Structures are given as C-alpha cells and as structure tokens.
Amino acid sequence: MTKYIYTALIALLGTVTVSAQQFDINADLRARFENRNGYGTLKPDTEKAASFISQRTRLVFDYSFKNIKLRVSPQNVKTWGDVATNSKTDANSAFHEAYGEIKMNEKLSFKLGRQEINYDDARIFGNVDWAMQARSHDAFLLKLNPNTKNQIHFGLALNANKETNFYENYAIPQYKSLQYLWYHTDFEKLNLSVLALNNGMPYLVGTEEKVDYSQTLGSRLVFKNGALSIDGAAYLQTGKIADNSVNATYFSANISYKATTNFNTSVGFEMLSGKDQNDTSTDMKSFNPLYGTNHKFNGYMDYFYVGNHTNSVGLTDVYATLGYEKNKFSAKLTPHYFASAASIYSAGEKQDNYLGTELDLTIGYKMYDNVTFDAGFSQMFASSSMEVLKAGNKNAGNNWAFISIKINPNLFSNKVETKL
Numbered sequence: 001m002t003k004y005i006y007t008a009l010i011a012l013l014g015t016v017t018v019s020a021q022q023f024d025i026n027a028d029l030r031a032r033f034e035n036r037n038g039y040g041t042l043k044p045d046t047e048k049a050a051s052f053i054s055q056r057t058r059l060v061f062d063y064s065f066k067n068i069k070l071r072v073s074p075q076n077v078k079t080w081g082d083v084a085t086n087s088k089t090d091a092n093s094a095f096h097e098a099y100g101e102i103k104m105n106e107k108l109s110f111k112l113g114r115q116e117i118n119y120d121d122a123r124i125f126g127n128v129d130w131a132m133q134a135r136s137h138d139a140f141l142l143k144l145n146p147n148t149k150n151q152i153h154f155g156l157a158l159n160a161n162k163e164t165n166f167y168e169n170y171a172i173p174q175y176k177s178l179q180y181l182w183y184h185t186d187f188e189k190l191n192l193s194v195l196a197l198n199n200g201m202p203y204l205v206g207t208e209e210k211v212d213y214s215q216t217l218g219s220r221l222v223f224k225n226g227a228l229s230i231d232g233a234a235y236l237q238t239g240k241i242a243d244n245s246v247n248a249t250y251f252s253a254n255i256s257y258k259a260t261t262n263f264n265t266s267v268g269f270e271m272l273s274g275k276d277q278n279d280t281s282t283d284m285k286s287f288n289p290l291y292g293t294n295h296k297f298n299g300y301m302d303y304f305y306v307g308n309h310t311n312s313v314g315l316t317d318v319y320a321t322l323g324y325e326k327n328k329f330s331a332k333l334t335p336h337y338f339a340s341a342a343s344i345y346s347a348g349e350k351q352d353n354y355l356g357t358e359l360d361l362t363i364g365y366k367m368y369d370n371v372t373f374d375a376g377f378s379q380m381f382a383s384s385s386m387e388v389l390k391a392g393n394k395n396a397g398n399n400w401a402f403i404s405i406k407i408n409p410n411l412f413s414n415k416v417e418t419k420l
Contacts, residue, residue, distance in 0.1 A: 021065040025412040028058040028075075030132070032404035039400040040302050042382055042392025053080040056132040058096060059411075067104070073097040077132045097136055111141040117155065117291070119182055120193045120220045123233065123252075126293030135291065153182040169202070169209040176202040176211050194219045195235075199290065203242040214239035214246045216290065227258040241284055248287035249273045266321045270297065272305075274314020274342035285342070286311045299336045299358040301378045301400050303390070312389065314341030316353075328366040335359050338386075346388045355389070356382035370409045377401045
C-alpha cells in the first residue's frame with residue numbers, strides 16, 4: 001500500500017507547473033527644443049521664427065500572468081509654459097495605451113482597448129513616436145500565429161462620440177470604423193507582408209451623416225543578404241470618400257548597404273500619386289498614407305503628409321542616406337529631391353514639377369543605457385513651384401533645428417513564481 005501511495009504522490013508532483021507573474025513599470029520622459037523657420041511650409045516675409053520646448057511624460061505599467069497581459073500607459077504632453085505656474089489644471093493628460101491581451105492557446109490570442117498599431121515600415125500604420133502625443137487606436141485585434149514563420153492579424157474599430165440612446169453624428173475628424181487584415185511570412189532571406197484595409201470615413205449630406213469606405217490594398221517585400229538589404233512596396237487605394245471615387249497608387253524601393261562596421265548607405269525613392277491642378281473631375285487620385293509615421297518619410301521638415309499635402313499633387317521623393325555609428329555616437333545625412341507626381345499650374349500656365357531639395361543632418365549620443373541626446377538641422381532649398389503649393393517665400397531661409405533628450409529608465413520590475 002505504501003508503495004502505491006508513493007507512486008501516486010510522485011505522479012501528482014509531476015503535474016505541478018510553475019507560472020510567473022511579471023510586473024514592470026517603465027518611464028518615458030523626453031523634452032525637445034525646436035526652432036521653426038519655415039518648417040512644414042515656406043516662411044512668409046512677415047513672419048518670424050518660432051522657438052519652443054515640448055515635453056512628453058509617460059509611465060508604462062505592464063502586467064502578465066499565465067494567459068493574460070495588461071498594459072496601462074498614462075501620459076502628459078505639454079509645451080513649456082502652456083499653463084500658468086500656479087494653474088490648478090493641465091488639460092493635456094490622457095491614456096496613450098490601455099489594453100488587455102488574452103492568449104487562447106499557443107497560436108491564437110486577442111487584444112482589445114487603446115493600443116498602438118504598427119506594421120512593417122510604418123508607412124500605413126505607425127505609432128508616430130516622433131510626435132509627443134504619438135498615435136494609438138481604440139481597437140480589437142485578433143492574432144493568429146500558425147507557426148514561427150507566419151502571422152495573421154485581423155483588426156477592427158468602431159468609433160462614437162459617447163454613449164447615446166439614438167444615432168449621433170460623429171464629430172471627431174477621423175474614421176468612423178475600420179477593418180484590416182495583415183499577413184506576414186518569413187523565408188530564408190526574404191519576408192513578405194500583405195495588407196488589406198477598409199477605412200470608413202463619415203461625411204454630411206445636409207445634416208445627415210453618411211459613411212463611405214475606401215480600401216488600401218498592397219504588399220511589402222524585404223530581401224536581406226549579409227550587408228545588403230533591398231525592399232519595395234506597392235499599394236492601391238480604391239473605393240469612395242464623401243461620395244467621390246478613389247483611385248490612387250503608391251510605389252517605393254530602397255537599397256541599403258552596410259559598407260563597414262561604422263558606415264552604412266542607402267538610396268531609394270517613393271512615388272505617391274496626385275491629381276493635376278487643372279483636373280476638374282471629382283475623383284480622388286491622391287494617395288493618402290493614412291495612419292503611418294509620416295515624419296519618418298519625405299524629409300524631417302514635414303512639408304508632405306504631416307497634417308498637410310493630402311488631396312494634392314502627390315509626390316516623388318528620391319533620396320540617399322549616409323550613416324555613421326561608433327560606440328555611443330551616431331550621425332546621418334540625407335538629401336531629398338522632391339517633385340510633384342501630378343501637374344502644377346499657376347495663372348493657367350503649367351509649372352515645373354521640381355519642388356525643391358531638402359538636406360537633413362541628425363546626430364545622436366547615448367550617454368547611458370537609458371539616456372539619449374539627439375540633435376538635427378534641416379534646410380529646404382525650395383523652387384517656384386513650391387511657392388505655388390505652399391505660398392510663402394522660397395528665399396526666406398526655410399530651415400529647422402532641434403535638440404532633444406530622452407530618458408527611459410525601468411523604475412520597477414518584479415517576477416513572482418507560483419506553483420500550481
């Protein structure tokens with residue numbers, strides 16, 4: 001009898017599993033000085049340069065246990081001096097993220113709540129981390145990972161002003177609803193992503209709200225072989241926006257090569273379709289990168305697609321990059337050649353498609369593992385065609401500079417193992 005009891009006890013102990021509760025608190029504090037002298041648009045003769053300091057203060061609380069993950073991330077975004085020193089309130093506080101993720105099994109999970117959505121090179125979906133407030137969505141995300149080489153994500157969102165008993169027009173200038181499907185697969189030296197996005201934008205007919213849906217369909221391919229990397233992407237936009245047909249395209253290609261341990265180079269181009277200024281049709285032919293991290297593309301002075309240049313003449317951007325890294329120091333120089341993808345007209349006369357050349361220089365220094373200094377200077381050499389698009393004076397300097405510090409420490413980390 002004793003032998004059988006010992007055998008049963010050993011079998012029972014063999015079924016004991018150990019689960020770990022993990023709790024982490026991280027901080028993200030960054031401050032950035034900027035001098036804007038023709039940033040985002042050409043400087044008018046009557047205007048002076050603007051200087052200010054903006055700041056993000058964010059805490060990130062992460063908790064995981066067994067099949068549950070939780071994240072809560074409150075943040076405050078401000079410009080120094082935007083409230084009085086004795087003010088009782090600060091209106092610029094919010095939750096950047098607040099979501100829960102449930103793992104159903106090894107292959108299937110879902111995530112819901114306020115969350116960042118990032119895919120591929122962040123051209124269509126990105127968290128816009130350069131902006132102090134960044135970007136996050138109220139969304140539901142279903143994730144299927146059938147194996148280590150394939151991922152399938154299905155996301156959806158439905159937006160409203162607030163809880164109501166009857167239908168209310170949506171007042172916030174963004175999508176009313178969206179649904180997307182993203183697929184990614186890895187090969188030995190190649191990876192492929194495919195995205196299908198259905199974007200529902202509200203508009204008014206009189207006082208009645210209607211929603212039209214446009215579709216963004218495309219893929220991105222990346223090839224890597226040692227020091228060489230080649231990528232390309234193509235997207236099509238179709239459907240309707242505000243009862244107008246959509247027909248727009250996007251193409252990009254990049255070649256990067258790490259020449260030495262310290263030096264890397266790249267060349268590439270982007271083409272975002274546009275609409276001729278003398279085109280009288282109601283069709284929308286200008287490609288919209290929608291929810292991407294647009295500051296990452298088309299020059300750091302943000303003349304294109306950062307709150308501007310939508311439904312315009314499109315863009316062709318040809319660029320090259322020379323980068324250097326050694327120990328804690330890094331530097332990068334990027335010239336951009338900008339031209340419109342569609343025709344520009346002034347006083348009935350067709351203008352040159354060339355818009356200008358921008359030079360971006362950035363440097364970085366990693367003082368500690370969790371403290372980084374960055375600085376940059378950009379200069380726009382604009383053409384007369386840029387004046388037609390942006391107004392202002394192409395000879396008024398038109399430059400931008402910044403200095404920033406980022407502090408990202410881990411404040412607390414605790415892991416507790418529990419036997420079950």
